[in-house]
Every structure is written in C-alpha cells, then in structure tokens.
Amino acid sequence: MVSDLTMAYGDFVIQRDLNFSINHNDIFIIMGGSGCGKSTLLRHLIGLKSPAKGHVYYGAVDFWNADPAARRRIMQKCGILYQQGALWSSMTLAENVALPLEEYTDLSAGDIKEIVSLKLALVGLAGYEEFYPSEISGGMQKRAGLARAMALDPEILFFDEPSAGLDPVSAKRLDDLILELRDSLGTTVVVVTHELASIFAIGNNSVFLDAESRTMIAQGDPHLLLAESDDSKVKEFLTRGAMASVAVVAGHNE
Amino acid sequence: MQAQSKIDFSQPAPDILHAAISGAWQIGSRLPGPASVLSRLGADTRIKRLIIDTNELAEWDSSFLTFIRTITEECRRKKIALAMHGLPEGVKRLLHLASIVPEQKGTSQGKKTKPFFYMVGESAVHFTTSIIQMLSFIGEATLSLFNFLRGKARFRRIDLLLFIEECGADSLPIVTLISVLVGLILAFVGAVQLKLFGAQIYVANLVAIAMAREMGALMTGIIMAGRIGAAYAAQLGTMQVNEEIDALTTMGISPMEFLVLPRLLALVLMMPLLTLYSDLLGIMGGALVGVGMMDITLVQYLTQTQATLDLTNISLGIAKAGIYAIIIALAGCLRGIQSGRSAAAVGGATTSAVVTAIVGIIVTDGIFAVLCNALGI
Numbered sequence: 001m002v003s004d005l006t007m008a009y010g011d012f013v014i015q016r017d018l019n020f021s022i023n024h025n026d027i028f029i030i031m032g033g034s035g036c037g038k039s040t041l042l043r044h045l046i047g048l049k050s051p052a053k054g055h056v057y058y059g060a061v062d063f064w065n066a067d068p069a070a071r072r073r074i075m076q077k078c079g080i081l082y083q084q085g086a087l088w089s090s091m092t093l094a095e096n097v098a099l100p101l102e103e104y105t106d107l108s109a110g111d112i113k114e115i116v117s118l119k120l121a122l123v124g125l126a127g128y129e130e131f132y133p134s135e136i137s138g139g140m141q142k143r144a145g146l147a148r149a150m151a152l153d154p155e156i157l158f159f160d161e162p163s164a165g166l167d168p169v170s171a172k173r174l175d176d177l178i179l180e181l182r183d184s185l186g187t188t189v190v191v192v193t194h195e196l197a198s199i200f201a202i203g204n205n206s207v208f209l210d211a212e213s214r215t216m217i218a219q220g221d222p223h224l225l226l227a228e229s230d231d232s233k234v235k236e237f238l239t240r241g242a243m244a245s246v247a248v249v250a251g252h253n254e
Numbered sequence: 255m256q257a258q259s260k261i262d263f264s265q266p267a268p269d270i271l272h273a274a275i276s277g278a279w280q281i282g283s284r285l286p287g288p289a290s291v292l293s294r295l296g297a298d299t300r301i302k303r304l305i306i307d308t309n310e311l312a313e314w315d316s317s318f319l320t321f322i323r324t325i326t327e328e329c330r331r332k333k334i335a336l337a338m339h340g341l342p343e344g345v346k347r348l349l350h351l352a353s354i355v356p357e358q359k360g361t362s363q364g365k366k367t368k369p370f371f372y373m374v375g376e377s378a379v380h381f382t383t384s385i386i387q388m389l390s391f392i393g394e395a396t397l398s399l400f401n402f403l404r405g406k407a408r409f410r411r412i413d414l415l416l417f418i419e420e421c422g423a424d425s426l427p428i429v430t431l432i433s434v435l436v437g438l439i440l441a442f443v444g445a446v447q448l449k450l451f452g453a454q455i456y457v458a459n460l461v462a463i464a465m466a467r468e469m470g471a472l473m474t475g476i477i478m479a480g481r482i483g484a485a486y487a488a489q490l491g492t493m494q495v496n497e498e499i500d501a502l503t504t505m506g507i508s509p510m511e512f513l514v515l516p517r518l519l520a521l522v523l524m525m526p527l528l529t530l531y532s533d534l535l536g537i538m539g540g541a542l543v544g545v546g547m548m549d550i551t552l553v554q555y556l557t558q559t560q561a562t563l564d565l566t567n568i569s570l571g572i573a574k575a576g577i578y579a580i581i582i583a584l585a586g587c588l589r590g591i592q593s594g595r596s597a598a599a600v601g602g603a604t605t606s607a608v609v610t611a612i613v614g615i616i617v618t619d620g621i622f623a624v625l626c627n628a629l630g631i
Contacts, residue, residue, distance in 0.1 A: 086497035
C-alpha cells in the first residue's frame with residue numbers, strides 16, 4: 001500500500017500525492033506514458049530509492065521507516081524482474097538462480113541444483129544451466145531473470161516492462177506465465193508496463209500516472225477504466241490514441 | 255538532369271509578394287533558402303500578403319519542409335497573411351504533423367548563465383558531497399573488511415581467485431617490461447654522474463635503493479591503476495548500467511561485500527608480491543647496464559647490491575605497495591559504483607578511476623617521503 005507518496009530527484013518532483021493499495025493476489029499494473037515515473041515508482045516500492053515524502057507500507061510495516069533487518073525480511077519475500085533481466089554477467093544461469101537460494105536457505109548443493117533446474121524449466125530454459133547471460137538472446141535473458149526472481153517463491157513479484165523487447169508470441173507466453181504464477185502460487189504481481197495487450201490480458205487492478213499533472217489520475221481495473229473513465233488522457237492511452245487520432249484527421253480535413 | 259531549384263519573385267500589387275517555387279528541393283542540392291524570401295519581406299515593409307506557388311515544384315524532402323516552416327513562422331511573427339498554392343499533399347500532412355504537438359515548455363533545458371557566486375557555491379557543495387561519498391564508501395569498505403575477518407562476508411571464493419589471477423599472473427609481463435626498463439634508466443642516469451668521480455660501482459647502490467624504496471611500488475602502482483583500477487571501474491559501471499547492482503541490493507546482498515571486497519582483497523594480496531618481483535627485475539635491469547657498459551662484473555654488482563639493501567628498504571616498498579593497492583581498488587570500485595547509467599558515464603568512471611588512483615598514489619608517496627625523512631628511516 002502506498003500513501004501520500006511524493007517522488008523527486010533533488011528538487012525535480014516526478015510524481016506527487018500517490019495513494020493506492022495493492023491487494024493480495026492482485027495483478028497490479030502501473031501504467032502511464034513514457035517518462036511519467038513508472039519505473040521510478042517501482043524503485044520506491046522495491047527499496048532502491050527513498051521517497052521525498054510519504055510512506056510505502058507492506059502489510060502494516062512502514063517500509064522506509066523500518067530498520068534494515070525488517071526491510072531485508074520484506075525484500076526476501078519479493079522477486080524482481082528488471083527491464084533487461086539484470087542477470088549477473090559473470091555467472092552462469094544456474095549460478096544466477098542459485099545465488100538467492102544459497103544466501104537465504106540452508107539447502108544442500110544438490111537440492112539447490114534441483115530447484116534451479118526446475119525454475120529454469122518453468123521459464124522454458126531447461127538445459128541452459130551452464131550458459132552465460134551474454135550467450136543467450138534478450139528474451140531468454142528476461143526469462144532467466146524471471147527464474148531468478150522466482151527462486152525463493154516470493155509472495156510479491158515485481159516486473160519492470162516485462163514485454164519490452166519481446167516478440168508478440170514471447171510476450172504472450174510471459175503474460176500466461178504471470179497469470180499461472182498468480183493462480184497456482186497465489187503470488188501478488190506488480191507490473192510496470194505500457195503494453196496495452198498485456199494490461200488487458202492480465203491486469204485486474206491498476207494505477208495510471210500522468211506526466212503532465214505529475215500525479216495519478218485514475219486507478220482500478222483497467223477494463224472498468226476503459227469502459228467508465230471520463231478522463232480523456234486515460235481513454236486515449238487505453239484505446240491506443242484512437243480518439244486523439246480521430247481529432248487529428250478531423251483537424252486535417254478542415 | 256534535375257531541374258535547378260529556384261524562386262521567382264513578382265509583386266503584382268504593392269502589398270503582395272508572389273513567390274513561384276520550382277525545381278527539385280533536396281538536401282545536398284544548392285537551394286536558395288528562406289533568407290531570400292525573408293530579406294524581401296524585410297526590405298519592403300508594405301508587403302502584407304505572401305503567396306507561395308509550388309505548382310512547379312518537382313521533388314522535395316525535409317529541406318523543403320524546413321524552408322516552408324521557417325517562412326510560416328516568420329510570417330506569423332510579422333503578421334503577414336500567407337497563402338500557399340499547389341502544395342504537395344505529403345508536405346501538407348507532414349507540416350500538420352509537426353505542428354499538432356506544441357513545443358513542450360521547459361523540455362528544452364536552456365543553458366541559463368548562472369551568476370558567479372552561484373557557480374562557486376554549487377561547486378563547493380558538489381565538492382563536499384563527493385568527499386562525503388568517498389568517506390562513506392571507505393567506511394563501508396572497512397566494515398565489510400571487518401565482516402570478512404570475522405568470516406561473515408559473503409562473496410564467491412571463485413571470484414576472488416579469478417581476480418587474483420587477473421591482478422597477479424596476468425600482470426606479470428607488463429610489470430616485467432616496465433621494471434627492467436626503469437632499472438635500466440636509473441642505471442644510465444646514475445652512471446653518467448658517477449663516472450665523473452670514478453665511482454661507477456655505486457650505480458648498484460643507486461638502482462637497488464631507488465627500486466626497493468620508491469620505483470618498484472610506484473611503477474607497479476601506476477601499472478595496476480591503469481590495468482586493474484580501470485577494469486574495476488568499467489566492470490562495476492557496466493553492472494550499474496545493467497541494473498545488476500540493483501538486483502544484488504534488492505536481493506539483500508551487499509554489493510560492498512559481494513563486488514568490492516574480493517577485488518580489494520585480490521589487489522592487496524597481489525600488489526606486494528608484484529612489487530617484490532618488480533624490485534628484483536629493476537635490479538637486473540641495472541645490472542645489465544653496469545655489467546654491459548661499465549666494466550663491473552656481475553658478482554661485484556650483486557655483492558654491492560647485497561651490501562646496500564637491508565630489510566627496511568624492501569619492507570618500506572612493500573608497505574607502500576599495500577597502501578597503493580587499497581587506493582587503486584577503492585578508487586576503481588568507488589567510481590564504478592558512482593557511475594551513471596550510460597555508455598559515456600562508464601567511460602568517464604574509468605578515466606576518473608585511473609586519475610583518482612594515480613593522484614592518490616603520488617600524494618601518498620609524497621607523504622611517505624616526508625615521514626621517512628622525519629623519522630630517519
């Protein structure tokens with residue numbers, strides 16, 4: 001849950017007065033045009049950047065005012081898939097996925113190996129254990145990143161632009177995977193994206209950030225937003241600018 | 255052959271300017287440019303109406319668009335009615351496209367000239383923050399070193415071995431070359447002067463003392479700053495760009511322990527050894543000159559060296575090497591972690607790492623020289 005969050009780089013305010021809550025088992029979409037601060041919001045949620053003002057709550061815990069140990073406990077329950085995968089380039093895929101397991105569990109090397117190969121198989125990368133990140137394609141890096149994010153069976157999964165740079169089929173498969181994770185493991189998912197197809201395919205709750213007014217201008221189920229929102233910016237975004245382009249054509253014909 | 259692009263002006267009435275545009279308007283061909291039209295508008299203030307006739311226009315590209323745009327803006331400014339005849343459909347649409355999204359106010363970050371005192375203050379603030387960053391980095395590094403000594407630091411042992419190989423074995427060839435040459439140069443410099451007194455044998459003393467106390471550590475330090483410090487900064491900078499460091503942080507793994515510590519340890523372990531090796535090769539370089547050019551026998555040279563060198567000289571050089579190693583590793587890692595998220599930033603971080611390390615080394619060496627003098631070492 002986020003309350004009264006204001007984000008800023010120095011004096012430059014990105015977004016102010018954000019208030020929303022993410023329910024358990026949601027697939028929560030953070031959407032908005034380019035440069036509106038979606039990724040910055042994500043960085044606040046996952047503890048990489050402290051807010052200029054306001055709070056981020058995980059359950060009842062105020063994340064940014066908690067002590068480091070409590071923060072670590074929270075972050076242990078989170079898995080994060082970064083935009084480019086962010087695999088550690090000096091390690092093989094297996095080592096990448098294994099590292100969080102080695103850090104946080106007392107499993108034996110053999111058990112870890114089995115879990116790693118299971119996670120890699122789940123994302124369709126069975127047999128790639130000994131490859132280095134630079135030896136596989138961008139889409140595969142992303143999936144490997146997901147395997148690493150899932151390594152500790154997190155309660156909350158964060159995705160930063162999961163479908164960016166993926167072909168439509170891979171993007172669809174990733175969406176299906178996200179839905180599957182939510183349904184089978186009960187994971188709460190937070191996705192930063194501006195991919196309309198994904199938004200409607202997986203999202204059941206959302207917040208819309210606007211770059212111009214520097215705050216959120218809509219929240220709720222994206223399907224309902226499309227049907228009911230009377231804000232022209234939200235509508236334009238969710239209809240891929242269909243309304244705006246009508247206006248352009250009309251203007252041109254004058 | 256393409257038709258020459260040109261503008262024919264005519265003035266059917268005193269307040270109307272008629273410009274007939276013809277030919278091919280393409281980037282690379284010689285174009286009349288908007289100035290010819292604007293100068294006519296400027297010259298004759300009576301003109302209240304501009305007609306542009308493009309019926310004869312053959313081919314066009316962006317150069318024509320910029321031409322029309324400049325004129326349109328000028329006309330709007332001077333309140334001159336503008337009419338265009340025969341504009342190609344594509345030009346119309348593109349011009350419209352360029353005008354629908356109004357220029358974002360505030361996006362063009364105008365370089366405002368700041369007052370002098372503002373700039374002084376700004377750089378002072380910048381300086382303080384960078385000092386604070388550096389100190390807190392050193393503090394964190396120290397803490398993680400304590401963690402390591404208590405056996406609680408978490409990094410991969412294999413990483414440490416890799417870094418040791420990179421610092422140690424892989425650096426041998428260049429350290430060899432530089433050290434031999436430095437020994438050689440020292441011997442030559444000394445030989446010319448000492449010959450005047452017939453005291454050639456003291457070349458051995460000169461080379462041995464200089465290598466052991468100063469040049470061995472200094473040269474190794476400078477080589478390592480270029481080789482390893484730069485590599486560290488580039489590695490960590492790239493990891494910053496790839497969000498790999500973020501991934502570590504969010505996983506609750508301290509980048510300080512996982513990334514910086516093995517690099518620091520590898521360099522601190524290897525630098526003294528390399529320095530010792532460098533001392534030895536420098537002395538050999540000196541012997542090459544002594545034996546080859548000054549009629550000293552090898553045995554004489556080595557006996558003289560042995561008589562000169564004591565443990566103090568050698569251990570002083572090795573102590574320096576350890577401190578240089580810390581400076582190089584911290585400078586490289588600090589600049590790498592501070593790096594911004596772009597290719598240029600990584601390049602900047604690398605350069606800055608080398609500069610910081612070399613400046614640090616020389617300054618430390620200066621302090622050492624003063625201290626040793628005061629303490630009589």
